[in-house]
Amino acid sequence: MSMRSLATVAALAGAAFAAPAPAKTTDVSATTTTLLATATNKAFGLNDAAKQAGKLWFGTAVDIPGTGEAQDKFYFREFKSPHDFGEATPANIMKFDATEPEQNSFNFTGGDYFLDVAEQYGKQVRCHNLIWQSQLPNWVNNPATPWTNKTLSKVLVNHVTNLVEHFGDRCYSWDVVNEAFADSPAGDYQKNVWFNNIGPEYVPMAFAAAQKVIEKNGLKVKLYYNDYNIESPGAKTTAALNLVSELKGRGIQIDGVGLESHFIVGSTPSYHQQLQTKRAFVREGVEVVITELDVRATLPPSAAEQTQQVQDYYDSVKSCVDVAGCVGIVVWDFDDTYSWVPSTFAGQGYADLFFQPHGANHPLVKKAAYDGVLEALTGAAEGV
Ligand SMILES: *[C@@H]1O[C@H](CO)[C@@H](O)[C@H](O)[C@H]1NC(C)=O
């Protein structure tokens, strides 16, 4: 794939529509660097284009209720746009610490609210997540009596059962197990509280518990495994592929794999690597979703890095467009103001498709990367 100039990006994106708004570049002098932005036709957005490409939706993570996002009317207005977002993933409110803060005492208030809002604005929801090593309540991490395989297995099954039962088919899918595999040595299981007490069997155990509720209640909700660094070939990807094949072989339900896709400008896996990996999962008999896409840079990004980001977003989204079994694309938030990146990776940011030149509670501006995504979704030619 060749690099394009930003003017080409805008021209190609515009060419896909009947009445394209003229592309323009906005200089933002308030920031330490000039950020490139374009303006595209508002009446046809990322979600419209994703559906036209045969996908279920283009979606975003959103962190509501009770956060700055919920209070920022400019952010929220963009979130509501059915043209851009047809799916919403709860960034935090369905995680273990939020939903079972005390043992066997469930709090569904925030999760129910999230679903009410998503449904009000016509968005499907990928429910996230059931079993993970992070964002656990203290009672799981520091139990009064040390866990045994038996006592922690009961906790795991109880959590999965209650959440799948409560939220039911309001979830398009559940990320049943999140990030079970380590980066180093790649493909080993993460040595977390679940693994240390239950062993690798905690993963099938979680899927089987969810499956049981689905069968008992006649639900349609799909069961996903979700992880990062499984977007291109490698040991961790092989471990995830083997997990799918093991579960299927044992008759345990798994419907999909979430490829998180938290990328870095310039070291994003190529279109071909991403295409090959998505095809490999689909061949195992599951669907795939890009579940947490963002492309971060060291701040401030140079003009070349901003241009590279357009290409990185394009390659990632195009690799989903070109695989029928890749059913949707979700970004891990769409506005730099609320990105998880700066607080997690010191000195990095600029990861999302929009930014607020004047900060929170001020208008959003689309980056050129937005047009790169739109171009990938509409199938506009990209020098192949
Ligand atoms: C339940 O969760 C909601 C939403 O996060 C929170 O406002 C409320 O205080 C929680 N309730 C209890 C009893 O902890």
Ligand SMILES: *[C@@H]1O[C@H](CO)[C@@H](O)[C@H](O)[C@H]1NC(C)=O
């Ligand atoms: C924990 O118990 C399950 C059965 O409930 C078993 O399959 C698994 O191997 C056990 N794990 C260990 C580490 O013994």
